[in-house]
Amino acid sequence: MNLKQLSQTLGLSQTTVSRALNGYPEVSEATRKRVALAAEKANYRPSTRAKGLATGRALAIGHVIPMSTKHEMVNPIFGDFIAGAGEAYSRHGFEMILSIVDDSSEEAVYQGLKSRGSVDGVVVHGPRMNDSRIALLDDLDLPFVVHGRASGVTTSYSWLDVNNRRAFQRATDFLCDLGHRRIGLINGLETMDFAHRRRHGYVESLQNHGIELDPTLMTTGEMTEGYGYLSTLAMLSSSQPPTAIVSASMISALGARRAIEDRGLVMGRDVSIVTHDDMLSYLQNGTDVPVFTSTRSSVREAGRLLAEMLITRLADPTLPPLQTLLEAELTVGQSTSPAPSAG
Structure with a gap:
């Protein structure tokens, strides 16, 4: 069933149904519940792209992997991390975008993701000592969290790391x-x-x-x-x-x-x-x-927690940087x- 058919079944306009499913405040609570119930019975799920157009957000999270570490793509450690993050993204209606890039063009990729509005935020992998990506993402005003920490970086930023x-x-x-x-x-x-x-x-x-x-x-x-x-x-x-x-x-x-x-x-x-x-x-x-x-x-649990952290920051950009240190x-x-x- 598509949006048009669901709207006809409910006797409502497509705009009203779309707004009800996407949480717009101008839709009454009674209408919202009625639409949600009908959508559930019909097993209807709005497309991520359509939902993004309605909300003005990409509903996607970026993971940029430099080619120098491309072996990570077949590493079970990286696979578990991505699986954990993917569980959180799916639960909150986000898609994941993986980009394999040449190391020399990594910064340009982040700039492109921001200028095109391709993602709402990014996860920074494999932080290096004095990692320049943190300052870059701050300057771009592109929300991010870091899997790990970067010694030498004095500004405050969101991270999750194992001790x-x-x-x-x-x-x-x-x-x-x-x-x-x-x-x-x-x-x-x-x-x-x-x-x-x-x-x-x-x-x-x-x-x-x-x-x-x-x-x-x-x-x-x-x-x-x-x-x-x-x-x-x-x-x-x-x-x-x-x-x-x-x-x-x-x-x-x-x-x-x-x-x-x-x-x-x-x-x-x-x-x-x-x-x-x-x-x-x-x-x-x-x-x-x-x-x-x-x-x-658990690398999988770290992926899930980090994804939840980024989604929390996207929901409330006024929050201070979130930081979590896990013990092994x-x-x-x-x-x-x-x-x-x-x-």
């Missing part, structure tokens, strides 16, 4: 308490704010336990399985290999496990691993008992045990 520093401090503390003293770090790209904070937590824990820092046990790179594999092989080939590793994602932790097994060692006996972000829909960390000990956070939960699995020398 990465605290998560990696707790992970390293846990390994130190098990007697480990040679602990490796397989981190993300440290130009990204989250990875900078994770290294800080790892270093802080080692210093608190009186353990000297060893640069040969700290790596930074894109969090792929291959990166985890090669980084772990290099560490295990050193004259003083690690007895434990903290990994920035379960993807790279899988590579670390493969490297351990290729060397004829056993994960959780010879080399312990603590990972992060293990609550993934399509890559489960075991069933009843987790395979990996992890600092657990340390969950013990089969990948950790006391250090061999402490056993």
